[in-house]
């Protein structure tokens with residue numbers, strides 16, 4: 001194990017693992033409390049999902065908090081990927097037990113879990129970069145070296161369409177969080193001041209327009225992904241949340257996704273991750 005200098009970085013807002021875990025859960029709850037998100041579950045409706053609703057996602061988010069705390073502690077102790085994976089798998093089991101077997105947050109456990117671990121590590125090592133860059137530097141090689149699961153939905157899609165999904169995103173330092181979602185949150189706030197939900201919808205649309213989301217590919221194939229991207233681009237080209245009737249336009253996109261049974265679960269995870277990094281990074 002590498003020995004780390006015990007300097008506290010002024011760069012991090014959250015340095016207590018319990019607070020880091022609390023913010024990870026808070027980010028998941030904020031993501032749920034966002035409407036309209038095309039095809040996704042929110043406090044208003046269940047989108048293109050028949051097996052989950054907002055209450056189940058909130059329960060799942062609360063269930064995961066101690067695991068995010070454990071991941072932050074493991075990160076602070078400079079744990080390797082094997083240890084993080086052990087905690088991540090225990091979190092997946094707890095999620096399925098709490099939800100009666102529903103996959104509410106598998107992708108989110110992975111992405112927010114790694115960000116929580118990086119937030120922990122950043123309290124133990126001098127680090128001025130982003131949490132995503134720290135993931136890439138500390139665990140990127142190990143993430144890439146882990147074999148892709150063959151029977152998961154992401155695994156099926158990875159083989160068929162040659163896309164990297166959640167693992168590639170993490171190993172590369174979460175570019176969609178920092179280059180897509182964070183700037184879109186800022187733009188959303190400029191376009192619709194005083195409306196945080198609008199900023200989250202804007203970022204969700206920007207993510208859908210940019211991400212190779214394995215959930216969209218699994219449910220709708222290449223055609224479904226292309227449809228989703230075009231629809232999100234159309235919303236943004238029309239002014240996004242700067243348009244006076246933005247909520248109706250976003251609702252129409254949402255309804256089109258539901259009609260086609262499309263749901264960008266990876267983009268929902270990335271939105272929660274962007275919100276988490278905003279809360280944790282200075």
Ligand SMILES: CC(C)(COP(=O)(O)OP(=O)(O)OC[C@H]1O[C@@H](n2cnc3c(N)ncnc32)[C@H](O)[C@@H]1O)[C@@H](O)C(=O)NCCC(=O)NCCS
Pocket residue numbers: 071084085086087088089106107108109110111113114148149152153154155164165166167169211212213214215265266267269270
């Ligand atoms: C890598 C994971 C996500 C497995 O993913 P896989 O691609 O095999 O498929 P699966 O369909 O189960 O989940 C993929 C999920 O990732 C999310 N996602 C989809 N596309 C993307 C994308 N482009 N970018 C980011 N996330 C995405 C979605 O939520 C999707 O549901 C992960 O569950 C895993 O390996 N878990 C084991 C535990 C572990 O290693 N944990 C690490 C520490 S927390």
Ligand SMILES: Nc1ncnc2c1ncn2[C@@H]1O[C@H](COP(=O)(O)OP(=O)(O)OP(=O)(O)O)[C@@H](O)[C@H]1O
Pocket residue numbers: 031032039040041042049057103104105106107108109153215219263264265266268269
């Ligand atoms: N608000 C949300 N609504 C829907 N999915 C979400 C939401 N937030 C996050 N997700 C992510 O979406 C994934 C679940 O999507 P989905 O149910 O399409 O996947 P699946 O279980 O692989 O497939 P299916 O249910 O089609 O058999 C989870 O991994 C979760 O992390």
